[in-house]
Amino acid sequence: MSMDTPVSVLLVDDDALIRAGLRAILSSDPGIVIAGEAENGVRAIELAARLDPSVILMDIRMPQLDGLGAMEAILGQVPETKVLVLTTFGEEEYIDRAMSGGACGFMLKSSGPEELLGAIHAVAEGAAALSPRIARRVIDKVRGIDTAAQARARALVHGLTVREREVLALVGQSLSNAEIAARLVLTEATVKGHMTAILLKLGARNRVEAALIAYQGGIVTPRRR
Structure with missing residues (x-):
């Protein structure tokens, strides 16, 4: 848009x-x-x-x-x-x-x-x-997930390329495609391409599910209050 x-x-x-x-x-x-x-x-x-x-x-x-x-x-x-x-x-x-x-x-x-x-x-x-x-x-729910779920998330994350993991980490921080593009010095079209691949590899329907997998897989660490 x-x-x-x-x-x-x-x-x-x-x-x-x-x-x-x-x-x-x-x-x-x-x-x-x-x-x-x-x-x-x-x-x-x-x-x-x-x-x-x-x-x-x-x-x-x-x-x-x-x-x-x-x-x-x-x-x-x-x-x-x-x-x-x-x-x-x-x-x-x-x-x-x-x-x-x-x-x-x-x-x-x-x-x-x-x-x-x-x-x-x-x-x-x-x-x-x-x-x-x-x-x-x-x-809080992510912190309490079982080991099997964490292992599955880590396996999914491991299947991503290095660049895809970088993009996913920023998705986990709630950044938009434009913000991710600026952070990684990429075009927005390139970020969209990475997002399509990430969602497909993770089996995630949208960015919210991808972000949760990023937390579960250890790419993003929840900040404690």
């Missing part, structure tokens, strides 16, 4: 007041345009296909079809769609399902406006986005 092209966002939430608040926050950023709004998962699937938004800001608990079910349906049709899950619920069951379902990020509705806007831009640019609370939970 060009730096001059606004990020188009599809808002998905069954609460009209929440949508109004999100609309106000997003409208304050000239780099974001609201492509449309949906009040449930069924409507979200319809609008996602018709509007082709840059990012879908997806609530979880909604009538008819919840946000995670809608996300899975949308990604089944258009795998490259970027979904940023937004919810008031921080239970691990939702985090796990969102991550395994292909979400590019997971933000809590308690996040500040600047944090949310930053996450939308990060996801649009190809980076992963996790709110600090969610990131701490994920990192």
